[in-house]
Amino acid sequence: MSARVHLDHDHVRHLLRQMIRIRHFESKCVELYQAQKILGFLHLYDGEEAVSVGVMEALGADDAVIATYREHGQAIARGIGMDVLMAEMLGKQEGCCRGRGGSMHIFDKAARFYGGNAIVGGGLPLAVGVALGDKMQGRNTVTACFFGDGAVDEGEFHESMNLAALWRLPVLFVCENNLYAMGMALERAEAQTDIVAKAAGYRMPGVAIDGMDVVAVERAARDAVEQIRAGGGPQFLECRTYRFRAHSMFDAQLYRAKDEIEAWRKKGPIVRFEGWLLTNGLIREEEVRRIEAEADSEIDGAVAFAEAGTLEPVEELERFVTMAEVPA
Amino acid sequence: MSGPASTTYREACRQGLRDALLNDPKTFLMGEDIGRYGGCYAVTKGLIDEFGEERIRDTPLSESAYVGAGIGAALVGMRPIVEIMTVNFSLLALDQIVNNAATIPHMSGGQFAVPLVIRIATGGGRRVAAQHSHSLEGWYAHIPGLRILAPAVLEDARFMLAAALADPNPVLIFEHVMLYNIEGELDPAVAAVDIARAKVRREGGDVSLIAYGNGLTKALAAAETLAAEGIAAEVVDLRVLRPLDTPTLVASVAKTRRCVIVDEGWKSGSLAAEIGMRIAEQAFFDLDAPLRRVCGREVPMPYAAHLEDAALPQPADIVAAARGLVRPA
Numbered sequence: 001m002s003a004r005v006h007l008d009h010d011h012v013r014h015l016l017r018q019m020i021r022i023r024h025f026e027s028k029c030v031e032l033y034q035a036q037k038i039l040g041f042l043h044l045y046d047g048e049e050a051v052s053v054g055v056m057e058a059l060g061a062d063d064a065v066i067a068t069y070r071e072h073g074q075a076i077a078r079g080i081g082m083d084v085l086m087a088e089m090l091g092k093q094e095g096c097c098r099g100r101g102g103s104m105h106i107f108d109k110a111a112r113f114y115g116g117n118a119i120v121g122g123g124l125p126l127a128v129g130v131a132l133g134d135k136m137q138g139r140n141t142v143t144a145c146f147f148g149d150g151a152v153d154e155g156e157f158h159e160s161m162n163l164a165a166l167w168r169l170p171v172l173f174v175c176e177n178n179l180y181a182m183g184m185a186l187e188r189a190e191a192q193t194d195i196v197a198k199a200a201g202y203r204m205p206g207v208a209i210d211g212m213d214v215v216a217v218e219r220a221a222r223d224a225v226e227q228i229r230a231g232g233g234p235q236f237l238e239c240r241t242y243r244f245r246a247h248s249m250f251d252a253q254l255y256r257a258k259d260e261i262e263a264w265r266k267k268g269p270i271v272r273f274e275g276w277l278l279t280n281g282l283i284r285e286e287e288v289r290r291i292e293a294e295a296d297s298e299i300d301g302a303v304a305f306a307e308a309g310t311l312e313p314v315e316e317l318e319r320f321v322t323m324a325e326v327p328a
Numbered sequence: 329m330s331g332p333a334s335t336t337y338r339e340a341c342r343q344g345l346r347d348a349l350l351n352d353p354k355t356f357l358m359g360e361d362i363g364r365y366g367g368c369y370a371v372t373k374g375l376i377d378e379f380g381e382e383r384i385r386d387t388p389l390s391e392s393a394y395v396g397a398g399i400g401a402a403l404v405g406m407r408p409i410v411e412i413m414t415v416n417f418s419l420l421a422l423d424q425i426v427n428n429a430a431t432i433p434h435m436s437g438g439q440f441a442v443p444l445v446i447r448i449a450t451g452g453g454r455r456v457a458a459q460h461s462h463s464l465e466g467w468y469a470h471i472p473g474l475r476i477l478a479p480a481v482l483e484d485a486r487f488m489l490a491a492a493l494a495d496p497n498p499v500l501i502f503e504h505v506m507l508y509n510i511e512g513e514l515d516p517a518v519a520a521v522d523i524a525r526a527k528v529r530r531e532g533g534d535v536s537l538i539a540y541g542n543g544l545t546k547a548l549a550a551a552e553t554l555a556a557e558g559i560a561a562e563v564v565d566l567r568v569l570r571p572l573d574t575p576t577l578v579a580s581v582a583k584t585r586r587c588v589i590v591d592e593g594w595k596s597g598s599l600a601a602e603i604g605m606r607i608a609e610q611a612f613f614d615l616d617a618p619l620r621r622v623c624g625r626e627v628p629m630p631y632a633a634h635l636e637d638a639a640l641p642q643p644a645d646i647v648a649a650a651r652g653l654v655r656p657a
Contacts, residue, residue: 064404095437096437096439097435097436097437097439098437098438099437100434100435100436100437101435101436101437105435105436107432107435107436107437107439107440108439109436109439109440114400114403114440115432115435115436116435117428119423119427119428122396122423122424122427122428124393124396125392125393125394125395125396125397125399125400125424125428126396126397126399126400126403126424126428127400128393128396128397128400129396129397129398129399129400129401129402129403129404129408130400130401130403130404131400132397132400132401132406133400133401133402133403133404133405133406134404136356136382136401136406137354137404137405137406155392156392156393156396156423159388159390159392159393160390160393160396162388162390162393163387163388163390163393163394163397166388319438320433320434320436320437320438321433321434321472321473322433322472322473322475322496322497323433323438323441323496323497324496325441325496326441326443326496327438327439327440327441
């Protein structure tokens with residue numbers, strides 16, 4: 001059985017638009033990084049957009065999301081406003097985390113977005129707990145947990161997979177396998193490179209899918225979420241994808257060949273989906289240009305919002321180290 | 329309940345847990361062998377029969393996963409109490425405690441709190457050698473965002489948990505393994521304790537003995553010996569290792585003008601060092617003698633009884649340190 005993805009005009013346009021919004025947002029981030037307005041680490045999602053866009057389509061507003069330090073795509077696809085994201089990148093108090101988190105630590109309570117975790121594997125135990133807490137409170141929700149292929153090296157991956165499967169918790173584990181854990185190639189790090197086989201070791205149903213195909217991701221995610229909501233326990237998706245850019249802004253990419261990157265770029269999620277839509281007459285060229293223009297205009301607005309943002313007074317530095325109460 | 333009720337530290341801890349489970353349906357327990365086994369120190373014995381497997385959750389041996397799961401559950405409205413068998417094992421969950429529990433409130437700009445309680449057994453004296461006997465609570469006391477408690481008396485064992493659960497922040501409660509069997513009476517008039525202040529457990533004017541956990545027991549024993557020698561020691565129970573109640577410590581030292589700090593942790597980079605420095609910063613001119621520390625010897629805890637005893641602070645060491653300050657040779 002397979003959940004249907006309705007490829008009507010509105011929906012395909014929406015999928016393309018989401019991927020373009022992420023891609024263009026990050027291009028602007030690179031500019032701002034080069035202008036030294038964004039500092040620290042900046043991990044780009046360029047090439048992996050289909051994964052978060054496809055998975056988010058399967059989630060409802062009550063579901064929860066946990067992501068990694070490469071989470072701009074998840075944040076935008078989840079519906080967090082570009083304005084508060086960009087303000088966060090610029091370290092402004094109008095940012096979603098008041099400038100305390102930055103690029104790697106996006107949190108948004110309204111979106112049930114629980115970070116932005118920059119410890120590889122560190123988000124998986126949290127996802128187990130969010131799912132457990134929701135389940136114990138009778139909420140019929142799903143917690144989507146994104147992580148990379150590097151996380152499967154970590155003990156926290158294995159502990160969390162086991163615990164979620166043992167307690168049949170409503171977690172959708174989404175492995176974004178981009179073949180490199182920073183510079184460490186999958187086959188140099190894993191005795192077993194078949195990641196779905198690891199899920200099977202915990203008797204967790206899982207599939208590997210083409211993570212460059214947004215429709216395939218959405219379909220698989222809808223299938224998985226349907227199973228989870230029916231009480232079937234956790235599910236596992238391995239989305240095979242590729243990171244077109246460097247790991248972070250400090251990476252000379254000595255560990256992979258340029259022609260490998262070029263070959264993957266040709267299979268990119270946007271170029272491929274856009275090409276398919278155009279070929280099949282599902283979208284017109286000028287419509288694509290309009291989507292791009294709208295995304296750029298939204299991004300310009302976000303940058304203006306962020307630039308106009310204010311710096312939190314240094315006197316507030318220690319605020320939120322401890323909380324006076326649990327926020328409502 | 330009328331007159332004082334006799335109990336043990338272990339039973340006091342268990343009653344605290346029962347209260348928590350009875351008072352709040354969002355509270356549940358999670359940890360290794362806390363259910364069917366009854367808890368490695370038998371603190372949770374019987375709770376699974378009373379509250380069921382949903383709320384007394386036996387976990388696999390996955391400290392990082394179940395501590396992280398406690399954090400996640402706390403983020404979405406539960407009030408989990410997680411038990412870790414011993415502080416040495418807590419290192420397997422250090423990432424979750426330090427990188428998530430302690431950072432998420434601040435890192436999220438105050439969008440989230442982590443109202444999680446973690447109970448951890450700590451300390452030496454049971455002849456269980458170097459991987460079950462250390463006192464690493466001082467490390468946790470280094471971390472902003474955490475509250476660190478060390479109940480040393482029955483009253484605190486009984487009531488600190490309720491206060492910890494009322495705190496919207498992650499609270500680590502360190503129960504010293506040598507205290508579980510101590511017996512005594514609980515004052516029926518006391519139904520709550522604070523988790524903010526240190527407390528003077530014995531008054532005296534000649535020297536302040538600052539201690540926590542099982543060190544308090546030893547400091548009180550030392551004070552008895554000193555009294556017989558005509559030295560009136562004041563014994564201050566730290567109770568809260570973070571944030572430190574510096575005013576209470578400074579007030580005691582300002583009165584006695586001499587201070588010995590007792591800490592089972594290793595001296596280098598210890599909690600005792602922090603306390604000593606605060607007193608030096610804030611009460612230097614009140615001191616009539618140098619600050620002294622009685623700490624754990626800097627060795628992995630040995631198994632053999634005579635070696636372990638030598639590695640741990642003992643009442644005689646505290647007596648000698650205090651005597652040396654009051655009556656220098």
